[in-house]
Amino acid sequence: MKLVRYRFKYPYAQSRMGIIEGDRVLDISELQQELIAQGVLDAATYLIPSDPQVFYQQAQFHIEETEKLLMHRNAASLPMHKRADVILESPVPNPSKIICTGINYADHVKEMGSDIPSYPVLFSKFNNAIIGPEDDIHHPQTTKKLDYEVELVVVIGKKASHVKKEDALTYVAGYTIANDVSARDLQKRTPQWLQGKSLDHTTPIGPWLVTRSELSDPSNLAITSYVNKEVRQSSNTKHLIFDIEYLISFISSLMTLEPGDIIFTGTPDGVGLAMSPPQFLQAGDTVTLEIEKVGTLTNRVIDQ
Structure with a gap:
């Protein structure tokens, strides 16, 4: 469904x-x-x-x-x-928590010049950043390095606290797609990434939520992004460093997850920052994200 x-x-x-x-x-x-x-x-x-x-x-x-x-x-x-x-x-209105996972694919860790993390790298977004599947991504004047990131998103279905890994998927309502659009110049100004991750009207989510009854196993899904029909990212969720069950268990050991909370699970390699030369989003670009068994999300970039 x-x-x-x-x-x-x-x-x-x-x-x-x-x-x-x-x-x-x-x-x-x-x-x-x-x-x-x-x-x-x-x-x-x-x-x-x-x-x-x-x-x-x-x-x-x-x-x-x-x-x-x-x-x-x-x-x-x-x-x-x-x-x-x-x-x-966007499938979920005003989630109480938007929890994002950074550098969670090994090839993305490598292209970003980072080390494989010992624990999930977590950060937040806020609802001001979230837009729907038919909305335009805003390109603020505050950044010159706006980048794309295709991500599988988990939506929590019931209250989850200190969840065992083997039980984790029973707490999932379903899955959707997000573009974790990132202002790299703002993100890199400090060790904390937040200021580059929550700009107004920059994070499309959708187009729908595929329920867990229809998608029971998220561990082997092709995941791809395109900019103006050119393939930029192409990977599979089997390459996650910390899989979805682990993320739910780990996060729920830190904080109680509520129904409607969403978890971004990380992006694979192929982001614009890592290209030679770097290729950032510009007004007029079209970004299309595809995740196997979930769907396709397409948004246009416009000047704010």
Whole structure:
């Protein structure tokens, strides 16, 4: 199942939860109401929230309820909306924690002139940086070295604290794609990377969340980035230094993870900074990210 957060294109439309199916979006709440009206579901059935913020507060529970709902989908006419009539937004609204992992592919460590870390290198982003899959990446005037980074993103489904590695994936709601766009000149000014990582409107996430029931094993996925259709990064999640199970276990030993929190798992080699000469993003560029079994994320770069 591929979950989307979407809104209609008319002004002031509210975000809603849906399921992407080809070039159409199936609205979860509308489907449930239709099934109740048809008598397929009891009127006292628990109502799955249409508000994404509420949905992700109990992400795993609501995903399971949605999967049950889909078992009845042929019993009613489907409230489908054309993709052209809606705008897809970043899958998770306002996550309480955006935790990023640096230098987590060995070849990327090498190209950045770093050492293999003994522990995951963690840093944060903030919600001001997050944009949707159909939004433009802003190129601020404060940087001359804006770079791309394709990353597999984990979305937490239920509260996680001191999780054992062998149990870690049971805490996952699903997976999506992010471009950890980085201002290298700002990032490198100090030992802490934050100032180069959370610029306004620079981090697209999406286009949807692939649930854990559809993608049970994230450990062997091709991961690729393109700039203006030219391949820049090409690797596989099997090359992660710290795999997803370890990251969840390690991070949850430091802090409690809540439903809707997101973890960036790191980027492979091939970033613009490491090219000879370096190739940074410019206004007018198009960046496309692909992760096997997850999807494709494409955004244009514009001047801020």
